[in-house]
Structures are given as structure tokens and as C-alpha cells.
Amino acid sequence: METAIRRPNWLSRLNAVWAPPAVLDFWLSRLNPLWSWGHARARVIELHPEADGVTTLVLRPNRHFRGFRPGQHVTVGVEIDGVRYTRSYSASDMPRADGRIRITVKTVEGGKVGAFLQTIPVGSVLSLGQAFGELCVPDEPAPCLMLAAGSGITPLLSLVNAQAAAGFRRPVRLAYWARTRAQLVQAEALRAFASRHPNFKVHFMLTGEASQAADELEGRIEPRHLTTLLSGDEQAHVLACGSYGFVERVREVLGDRCLSFRAEAFSPPPRVIDASDQGHVRVTLLKSGQTLDIPRNKSLLEALEEQGVKPRHGCRMGICNTCACGKSSGATRHLHDRSVQHEPTQALRLCIQAAQSDLSLEL
Numbered sequence: 135m136e137t138a139i140r141r142p143n144w145l146s147r148l149n150a151v152w153a154p155p156a157v158l159d160f161w162l163s164r165l166n167p168l169w170s171w172g173h174a175r176a177r178v179i180e181l182h183p184e185a186d187g188v189t190t191l192v193l194r195p196n197r198h199f200r201g202f203r204p205g206q207h208v209t210v211g212v213e214i215d216g217v218r219y220t221r222s223y224s225a226s227d228m229p230r231a232d233g234r235i236r237i238t239v240k241t242v243e244g245g246k247v248g249a250f251l252q253t254i255p256v257g258s259v260l261s262l263g264q265a266f267g268e269l270c271v272p273d274e275p276a277p278c279l280m281l282a283a284g285s286g287i288t289p290l291l292s293l294v295n296a297q298a299a300a301g302f303r304r305p306v307r308l309a310y311w312a313r314t315r316a317q318l319v320q321a322e323a324l325r326a327f328a329s330r331h332p333n334f335k336v337h338f339m340l341t342g343e344a345s346q347a348a349d350e351l352e353g354r355i356e357p358r359h360l361t362t363l364l365s366g367d368e369q370a371h372v373l374a375c376g377s378y379g380f381v382e383r384v385r386e387v388l389g390d391r392c393l394s395f396r397a398e399a400f401s402p403p404p405r406v407i408d409a410s411d412q413g414h415v416r417v418t419l420l421k422s423g424q425t426l427d428i429p430r431n432k433s434l435l436e437a438l439e440e441q442g443v444k445p446r447h448g449c450r451m452g453i454c455n456t457c458a459c460g461k462s463s464g465a466t467r468h469l470h471d472r473s474v475q476h477e478p479t480q481a482l483r484l485c486i487q488a489a490q491s492d493l494s495l496e497l
């Protein structure tokens with residue numbers, strides 16, 4: 135693993151008097167881009183094309199990265215044409231002894247960061263957030279049904295690899311939806327697991343091509359698929375990952391066939407904005423001393439960015455907590471369920487809250 139600067143606490147305190155960490159980080163990164171006084175960074179050491187528009191990056195983090203659990207995500211930061219961007223990606227493999235982490239990146243239409251990462255030179259250094267996310271396989275030994283659509287496969291690959299390392303001690307079935315065969319990621323590795331472990335089965339669900347192989351089925355998820363995935367009146371712990379629409383459809387189709395249901399969507403639910411969300415409010419940024427007028431019909435993150443303020447952010451959909459900041463006063467409205475919060479908080483997520491009244495924020 136590459137170098138990060140480790141220092142005892144007394145040295146941190148002394149340093150805080152001598153020079154702010156941001157200044158030290160600047161000079162350390164001039165000596166070696168991976169060096170930092172306190173921030174996780176990672177060097178890109180391998181790139182593996184996986185499928186149409188999909189590439190896996192192998193990253194070697196510095197010692198500030200605290201590791202991850204299968205199913206978790208990390209926030210990656212890159213600079214493109216002088217502008218800093220951050221995006222969240224799932225780890226696509228389980229943790230390994232060498233500390234390396236794999237993320238699998240897909241190009242999306244108009245998406246700058248995905249396209250940039252797919253051709254990033256080996257040796258480049260990225261900033262890395264600490265891992266987050268709660269998707270996991272429950273401990274009870276009941277069957278586990280994993281359902282993935284498109285990029286939703288990445289955290290499930292990490293979980294399948296972890297189950298494989300443990301010898302598939304419980305029945306695990308994976309159904310993986312893609313439009314075409316060429317878009318499937320790690321199909322052969324999954325087939326290899328299935329051929330070696332009777333407790334693991336994989337089904338590739340194609341929505342834009344006819345099925346050909348014995349482990350392929352056609353069509354979007356519907357009740358008839360359950361008879362293939364679950365035998366008789368069998369129930370399973372279900373993990374689902376895909377777009378918001380996919381996850382909601384899975385929930386609907388499964389009904390009461392699951393012992394537990396854990397899901398992660400990589401797209402947010404539709405935002406509920408109505409005619410009453412008009413006008414502007416005054417936002418006071420307590421740390422910078424700025425006062426701004428922002429619209430009530432946008433997320434606080436978007437509204438602040440339009441005014442030239444650049445809060446830290448990652449997923450932009452309320453998962454990673456990167457954008458959380460304190461709110462000392464005022465009311466905000468949740469953009470997904472329209473609930474209104476009047477109380478002061480330390481953890482207001484700017485990407486999924488809109489201003490309801492004048493606000494004071496710890497920014």
C-alpha cells in the first residue's frame with residue numbers, strides 16, 4: 135500500500151497551529167499526489183473493459199481509507215478541465231487482503247465523470263471518500279434472492295463474491311436484467327460460480343434480445359419469473375438494486391414472497407413539486423457570512439450551486455450523506471415525500487431538501 139502521513143494526536147494539534155491541513159495537503163500532494171495529511175486518495179493501477187460502455191478500475195488507496203464491506207459504495211473525486219467532480223460508485227468486488235478496491239463504472243448519456251474514468255491513465259490519483267451503504271445479506275441461513283438491473287449489478291457482484299468466498303453456505307440466486315447480452319458484466323465469472331456451487335444459480339434476463347442459453351430468460355420482471363427464481367411457496371431474503379422504477383416494480387411483483395426486502399436505487403424517486411413551491415427565500419450561510427435569495431422549487435444543493443456556492447456532494451440523491459450540513463433555523467421540505475422539517479439539525483442533506491422558509495445553514 136502506498137504512503138499516507140501517519141501522525142500522533144499531539145502532532146496534529148501542533149500542526150493545526152503551524153499550518154492548516156489544507157495547506158499541508160497542498161504541499162504534500164506536490165511531493166507525491168497520493169500523500170495527504172488526512173484524506174483518503176487512491177491510485178488507479180488497472181483498467182479492465184467489462185462490457186459495452188463499462189470498465190472496472192482497480193484502485194490502491196492510501197492508508198486513510200478505512201476499508202469497506204461488500205455492498206458498500208465510495209465517493210470518487212476527479213478534476214476534469216479544472217472543475218472538481220464527485221460521484222459515488224459501488225465496490226464491485228469483496229474486500230481483498232491487498233487492500234485494493236474495484237469499482238465498475240458505466241458511461242451514461244451526457245455523464246462526464248463515467249466517460250472520463252473509463253479512459254483515465256493508469257497511475258492517476260483520485261480522491262476517495264469513506265465507504266457508506268447498508269446493503270448486505272442477512273445472517274439467517276434462509277435462501278437469498280438477488281435482483282439487479284443494469285448498473286445495479288455492481289454492489290451485488292461484491293456480495294456474490296463474498297458469498298462465494300464463504301462457500302455459498304445458503305442458497306443464493308441472482309437474476310440480472312440487461313437489454314442485451316453485450317451489456318452483461320462478469321457473466322462468465324457468474325456462470326463459473328454457478329457451475330462450481332450447487333447452492334448458487336444465476337439467470338440473465340434480457341429485455342432487448344431473444345434468450346439463447348439455458349440460463350437466459352426474456353422480458354422485464356413480472357410474476358411469472360418468480361416461479362423460476364423461487365420454487366413452490368418458498369420465501370427468501372431479497373436484495374434488489376437498479377433504477378428507482380425497477381426497485382419499485384420488484385417490490386410490487388414480490389408481494390409477500392420475501393422474508394425481508396433490502397433495496398438500493400441508483401436513480402432517485404420522482405420529485406414532488408407543486409404549485410405552492412413558488413417564490414424565493416433568504417438563506418444565510420453562517421460560516422461564509424453570505425446571504426442569498428434562492429428558489430423554493432429546487433433542491434438546496436442545486437439552488438446554492440446556481441448561486442456559485444459549491445457544497446460538498448456525492449450521490450445527489452440522499453444516500454451518501456456527503457452534502458449533510460447543519461441547519462440552525464428555518465423550515466425545509468423533503469423533495470420525495472414533501473414532509474416538512476422545522477427543527478434545527480446537524481444533518482440536513484442539501485440534495486433532497488428544498489427551502490420552505492428563510493434558513494440559516496452551517497456553510
Ligand code: FES
Pocket residue numbers: 446447448449450451452453454455456457458483484485486
Ligand atoms: S450528495 Fe449524497 S446525500 Fe446528498
